[in-house]
Amino acid sequence: MAGSTIDHIVALTVFLGALLLFITLFNQTLQTAVLYQQHKVIASKCTDMLDNMMLNPGYPTNWSWIGPTPTSFGLQDPEFTQYKLSPFSLMRLRSLTGQRVDNTRNNMAYSNITMGFGNFLLVPYTQVVNYSTATALLGTNGSYGFQLTIAPTITVSISESKSSNPLILAVNVAGKGFPLSIANLSYCFLTVNLQSEPYPSYTTSYGPAYTDSEGNAILPFPEITDDNTPYALIVYAHLGGLVGLGYHQRVTSTQQYVVPLIDDLSQKSVLIAHSYDIHPFGATEEDLYYNATFVLVTEDFTLREMPMDNSTGVVGQAKPNRVMTIPTTNPGIFVVTYKNATEGGIIMMPWGTSSMAFTVTFGEDMTGKEWVATDTRQVIVDNIAYQAKLALWSLKGYQVIG
């Protein structure tokens, strides 16, 4: 009798132990399967959402021009189909990466898509779409977080090999995975004349070039005989349907300079501010005399100047920010040459992000997010090749509670 009972107890214990073990094992497999299923959903959502943003202009379709907030979010250029994005809609996304800029003259905050000194794109917070608005319009508020990066496919890097007599600039053109060899280059070279009174003047020259098998090109400019002559170089590179853009400039005044700020996109107006309105450097604020122009890129990748009204002026301590109107709704580059008594330089601002191949990062910081699904599309922004990359994650957790 006792042996039978012990037999039962041992059998039952072993049975329960085995059952528990197998339940755990099966549960582990099921958990993994469910988890994978959830991740698959996030990946599908990522693809859908990226297409939704890229293939839809939003509503109103011209929201980048007429008002502060669209009622439907989309970035497609309303005048085109397929994956062509509006350079002005991209301009109106609040930058994730750029540090906020405040103009003390008008007490306004600006979204900052600046790409290094002298290449500014500052759009008032009142005119940009912020992340929370975008998530609400996309229907993902509280369920998914995302980060959208729209970066040029072609990188055109320019560096100074020799500063004068002659000035030699080295150009390198590379794609995402390979240098762009034997690519056609067309450039615009602007030289600033600081001796001109009272406003600086500039001269422009244009030319073609080619890259070698490693994507490099050397551009000599014998007309630059002085290390202190400010200049700017804008280079377009194109090969086999891919178009990229790069720029480089030299200035002699890096503390006192002019800062172009978008004033009102619907009015195409731009504010010209003194750098001290953004961040004073301590030294006395001097008046800056400026001379502005606007350049458009033509279909054959040459640049063409467009005259502007009131293209010259002065900004400084006792002078208000000046307002200028961009004469077109086509993308281009707003170029401002400036000088004070001893120094000067040149500043550029894209009118439409593509005209200076600016990278736009919009959304939330994805550092520390778990299981981020990503997807990529090749897109065109005003003929410039870009890649749009969307990173998406769930805000409702990713673990399965077993």
Added chain:
Amino acid sequence: MMRTIEILLVIIILTGAFIISSFFAVLPSPRQVSPTNLQRLALTTLQTLDVDHDLSDTVFKLSNDSEWNDLKVALSASLPPNIVYNLTVYEVQTGNTQLYKIANTISNAESLGVSTSAASYLVASSNVTFNFTPEKIGERGYGGTLYIMNCSDAYGWWITGYAPRNLAEDLYNLLSPYFQATIMVQNTSQLEMILNGAKISSSPYENIANAVVINTCGEAVPIPSGYIATQDDWDAKYCYFVGQKVREYNWTWASIVGYPFYYVSNTDNKDLKTQDNGWGIFGMRKVLDAGQPGINAFLEGLDGWPSYVYDSAGRTAELGTRPLSSGTIESCNYYGIYPSYYQTSSRALSESALKQLYDLNVATYIFDSYNGYVPGAVYKNINSGVFLALGLTRTPDIRLTALALLSYYRPRLYRSTYTTAGTSRLVVLQLGQMGGI
């Protein structure tokens, strides 16, 4: 002891079940769970490379042409480093059992791995010519005559940068294929003739009734000398008279820009050529020199009012930049005329005022109504007469006028049939992902 043996048997069965079920329940690799959409990447890569038709040009080149190297470089440069590709171009054949024949292949890897995706893209040769034959307006019923003002003795206003003659030539090129007869009104004498029902050409297709009349002078309207008089309201009465004729002949009167009937112009008339429009243009006079009586007088005549009534009230609004209507965009694609999608309207007419005062209903919206005002539309009187008004700011885009008339009349286009043999190639881009799992 038996129980323990039984339990051991159960455990063996459970273990077997677990192993067998695990064998069938294969979980996907992480890459399969969250894949990069290679198909979309391939398609968008092809679209990007063809943005300026470079891809279309290259795929028709011989396989030893240097442009294939450019394409290789562009593909490698545009794809991420871990993506390998195989691009195959097929020639599309007809009348053959083999529809697709390989024309060329390029690749940057011997193998694309086990998991690949492909996208296809059909391109047409630049040598392809596409012809169409338009239906002639009036071919199946009434009308069919287009009169374009090309008056040598009248100036234009708000057609800045153009002379009426330039606009008339452009309109002729754009619209003459769609009309049975396109006739240039060379001077105000000829205008007077058609206003009085007389033909001005030898064309057998010229037909005064149901014609379309385009005023290329912008805000000014040419006035024959016979209507220039000394009493105060001769100019407004002339506008009323034109409106009456539009009604009588069931014309379609087209105003291409700005305020319609804002000025009258005749540069040869001895009385008018000494007057200016207030902006230094002689031979032109603002109608009654106040408000907008010209358009109101015209609409009174168009609506069949028994006599002219002075009314200088302005019924326009400034709307700023407005997009084309969806119907117009459809017409752009159908007729292949592509003006800018957005236009600035500073002279948009009140839709309700035109309906209530002059029995004009919108027949075709060129721009959608906004706040009760229409930047551009074709209005039809409930009895007779049609009026196209484009209340846009200068400088005029004459393509909009052409598009508006085509949107209203909707002449059909008979496309020529052509074969795709030798003119089309199918490009297939297959992508594979290297590394990782």
